[in-house]
Amino acid sequence: MRVNDTIGVLALQGDFREHLQALRAIGADAMAVRTAAELGRCQALVLPGGESTTIDKLARAFGVRDLIRERIAAGMPVYGSCAGMILLADRIEGGTSDQETFGGLDIVVRRNAFGRQVDSFEEDIDIAGIEGPPVRAVFIRAPAVLEVGQGVDVIGRTAAGAAGDRIVAVRSGNLLATSFHPEVTGDRRIHELFVKIARKEL
Ligand SMILES: NC(=O)CC[C@H](N)C(=O)O
Numbered sequence: 001m002r003v004n005d006t007i008g009v010l011a012l013q014g015d016f017r018e019h020l021q022a023l024r025a026i027g028a029d030a031m032a033v034r035t036a037a038e039l040g041r042c043q044a045l046v047l048p049g050g051e052s053t054t055i056d057k058l059a060r061a062f063g064v065r066d067l068i069r070e071r072i073a074a075g076m077p078v079y080g081s082c083a084g085m086i087l088l089a090d091r092i093e094g095g096t097s098d099q100e101t102f103g104g105l106d107i108v109v110r111r112n113a114f115g116r117q118v119d120s121f122e123e124d125i126d127i128a129g130i131e132g133p134p135v136r137a138v139f140i141r142a143p144a145v146l147e148v149g150q151g152v153d154v155i156g157r158t159a160a161g162a163a164g165d166r167i168v169a170v171r172s173g174n175l176l177a178t179s180f181h182p183e184v185t186g187d188r189r190i191h192e193l194f195v196k197i198a199r200k201e202l
Helices: 016-025 036-040 054-061 065-073 083-088 189-197
Strands: 005-012 030-033 043-045 078-081 089-093 105-110 119-125 135-139 146-150 151-159 166-172 177-178
Touching: 005 135, 005 189, 016 030, 016 043, 016 189, 030 036, 036 065, 043 083, 043 189, 054 065, 054 083, 078 083, 078 189, 083 089, 083 105, 083 177, 105 166, 105 177, 146 151, 177 189
Parallel strands: 005 030, 005 043, 043 078, 078 177, 089 105
Antiparallel strands: 105 146, 119 135, 146 166, 151 166, 166 177
16 A cells, blocks of 8 residues: 655645646645645655746745755655756756756756747647657746756657757656646646656556
């Protein structure tokens, strides 16, 4: 019997409600996390899209930042979407000088890699490990991955078109990150992938 299957969604800022809804729609036990006690009840965590600097600042203010870092280092499964990808990255290129991340994922990201808000776009992307038609990926002032370390698998990239050939989805062990927002499309396959990773089925 599994002791605890609960997946937390960091609910300090950003589109955490959409992630909670997506997880619940596929039958996962999901809860909003704002405090250390709440994080303690979760065995996995989703870092939503939003504004990575704000989420980092609020995580410090709410006293959960160090705990999140420790749990990631200890192997907690985490999925980061957009700002969440930035927070998971070990390094940021072009970040504000005082911007730190939770880290744990050996990648270098560039914030706002596709331009400004007005340059937001959608593209169909094949994701390694996801069956069926490509995933409709929504990019909103999205980051891109510039470098991946050893042990990090690139599982999705944009086509070499207007957006360029960019790495936008990666997995490293228990950590999954996408530049885009699957929580806004109704296609639950990225969340299903994460739930399988969290349950150690993949
Ligand atoms: N949609 C998003 O999550 C945008 C991320 C935001 N541009 C950041 O740098 O944090």
